[in-house]
Amino acid sequence: MSAPPSDSQPASRAVPSSVDVVVVGAGFSGMYLLHKLREMNLSAVAFEAGTDVGGTWYWNRYPGARVDVESLAYSYSFSEDLEQEYEWQERYPTQPEILRYARHVADRFDLRRDIFFRTRVNAAAYDEQGRTWRVRTEHGDAVTARFLVMATGCLSASKLPEIPGLDRFAGATYHTAHWPHEGVDFTGLRVGIIGTGSSGVQSIPVIAEQAAQLTVFQRTPAYSLPARNRRLRPDEIAAMKANYRAFRQAQKESGFGVPTPIPTKSALEVSDEERDATFERAWESGSLVNLLTAYADLSIDQAANDTAKRFIHRKIHQIVEDPRTAADLCPEYPVGTKRPCLDTGYYETYNRENVHLVNLRRTPIVEITERGIRTSDQAYEFDVIVYATGFDAMTGALTSVDIRGRGGASLDEAWSAGPRTYLGISSAGYPNLFMITGPGSPSVLSNMVVSIEQHVDWVTDAIAYLDHQGLTTIEPTQEAEDAWVDHVNLIADATLYPKANSWYMGANVPGKPQVFMPYAGGVGEYRKTCDEIAAQGYKGFALSV
Numbered sequence: 001m002s003a004p005p006s007d008s009q010p011a012s013r014a015v016p017s018s019v020d021v022v023v024v025g026a027g028f029s030g031m032y033l034l035h036k037l038r039e040m041n042l043s044a045v046a047f048e049a050g051t052d053v054g055g056t057w058y059w060n061r062y063p064g065a066r067v068d069v070e071s072l073a074y075s076y077s078f079s080e081d082l083e084q085e086y087e088w089q090e091r092y093p094t095q096p097e098i099l100r101y102a103r104h105v106a107d108r109f110d111l112r113r114d115i116f117f118r119t120r121v122n123a124a125a126y127d128e129q130g131r132t133w134r135v136r137t138e139h140g141d142a143v144t145a146r147f148l149v150m151a152t153g154c155l156s157a158s159k160l161p162e163i164p165g166l167d168r169f170a171g172a173t174y175h176t177a178h179w180p181h182e183g184v185d186f187t188g189l190r191v192g193i194i195g196t197g198s199s200g201v202q203s204i205p206v207i208a209e210q211a212a213q214l215t216v217f218q219r220t221p222a223y224s225l226p227a228r229n230r231r232l233r234p235d236e237i238a239a240m241k242a243n244y245r246a247f248r249q250a251q252k253e254s255g256f257g258v259p260t261p262i263p264t265k266s267a268l269e270v271s272d273e274e275r276d277a278t279f280e281r282a283w284e285s286g287s288l289v290n291l292l293t294a295y296a297d298l299s300i301d302q303a304a305n306d307t308a309k310r311f312i313h314r315k316i317h318q319i320v321e322d323p324r325t326a327a328d329l330c331p332e333y334p335v336g337t338k339r340p341c342l343d344t345g346y347y348e349t350y351n352r353e354n355v356h357l358v359n360l361r362r363t364p365i366v367e368i369t370e371r372g373i374r375t376s377d378q379a380y381e382f383d384v385i386v387y388a389t390g391f392d393a394m395t396g397a398l399t400s401v402d403i404r405g406r407g408g409a410s411l412d413e414a415w416s417a418g419p420r421t422y423l424g425i426s427s428a429g430y431p432n433l434f435m436i437t438g439p440g441s442p443s444v445l446s447n448m449v450v451s452i453e454q455h456v457d458w459v460t461d462a463i464a465y466l467d468h469q470g471l472t473t474i475e476p477t478q479e480a481e482d483a484w485v486d487h488v489n490l491i492a493d494a495t496l497y498p499k500a501n502s503w504y505m506g507a508n509v510p511g512k513p514q515v516f517m518p519y520a521g522g523v524g525e526y527r528k529t530c531d532e533i534a535a536q537g538y539k540g541f542a543l544s545v
């Protein structure tokens, strides 16, 4: 795998031996957290494996990488000055534009001075006597902290496919989540790409424009809507800036962290014409949320969901000229149960002469060879292979750190049958350990900046509460955690989500327990629950002096 070159950021400072809070990760979560902790006059350091801030937007530099929540909504709300001064360029900004924003935030709030870049945290152990966490980095440094916050990201532990011969290929290989900083020139090359989730759907049209040939290896097709991206108009930016407070409040109360009218009608109670017109408006709007919330029962009723499925299938067949390719691109699982995508020219790309789709359901990959990829019926030769194979989502970054709680218990082992948390924020047996957007919280089912800010605010409020009350530790009770896990499962089971083999379910990682990991009850409801728990003196948590 070609390694990304590093930015030049000398790590010349000494790691302090003791701080109030250790933060792991300097993406949107770690950055805001660091800012908040400083405002509280707490000492904190952040460790970041990359060479700069930005997290997802630092690593995922593949061609076509974009956010699919609108920029004016996918941005921090904690500073009105930041909101007012920052000028977004595009409706759905590219990775470079979002990384620029993250860097701007780091500069504006002088965050880098407390971040140790190029520093992966390997291990963290709770010292029950001292009531502190001992955190170890890959460079052998050790820091003691009262609190440990894992801001390690839901989608940061990248995943290669488990195919024989991965290291046999003689040409260049790239994973979309570790893209070289100088970019890749595909001009004149024969390229194979494995994976058609968000990263594949975004990169395939751009790579196709450069490559001599692009062969797409698809196991499961994605539902994708045209993004209808464009430059933002000055008048719409001004209107948002004039109305930002009300908009932010609406985000907090919404289902997905994106304000939308709450649907009341069933997809099955309206005429075919009315339903088609509604779906057509959603398709034209370039907004995933407009489709997912077009009717009240799309996420819970198979027959209702089938109406959206048929609509998108029809669209795919209208766009893609070859009927067999079009059929292969039509997903069978319910719409929305795997992460849907926004694209720019995705389906149209399959009309290009230099693009070819291989349906791995029909002809699975047997092995990677020195020259390319061999499926059950053909050997393909490539100059480059791109792995758009995603992440060990939601738990991978947490369990890859050797976290030991009370009695030396390993978090990885404690979660061997699936993650167990209270509120997706903390776990029984791991006092003073917090997770930002952990499993059991809305996280990846939401506009994540909204969920990140909510968790950072909740966690820092909890720390302030402990300090104010003269308390030392906070830890969920086993009963509260068990009840929360049951609640998360109950909500998931009332939806269609568990019907798809998705990374929400851990299905993309062989051997990973198949458990629906995010909280599907909505951002607004979840926030209410978290606020009520805090208002009741952190109900469900054991607090000690």
Ligand SMILES: Cc1cc2nc3c(=O)[nH]c(=O)nc-3n(C[C@H](O)[C@H](O)[C@H](O)COP(=O)(O)OP(=O)(O)OC[C@H]3O[C@@H](n4cnc5c(N)ncnc54)[C@H](O)[C@@H]3O)c2cc1C
Pocket: 024, 025, 026, 027, 028, 029, 030, 047, 048, 049, 050, 054, 055, 056, 057, 058, 060, 065, 066, 067, 068, 069, 074, 119, 120, 121, 122, 151, 152, 153, 154, 155, 156, 198, 199, 397, 401, 436, 437, 446, 447, 448, 449, 452
């Ligand atoms: C391609 C892609 C597209 C996305 N699009 C959207 C979108 O449209 N809308 C949306 O809401 N969300 C989207 N997301 C989710 C995105 O991850 C979040 O929106 C957000 O950026 C997460 O911020 P974070 O700080 O929590 O995590 P990250 O951005 O993942 O940052 C975590 C950081 O922690 C570091 N880290 C992890 N483990 C360690 C360790 N042990 N030691 C040191 N450092 C460590 C990582 O290097 C990383 O920099 C997307 C994700 C991806 C991958």
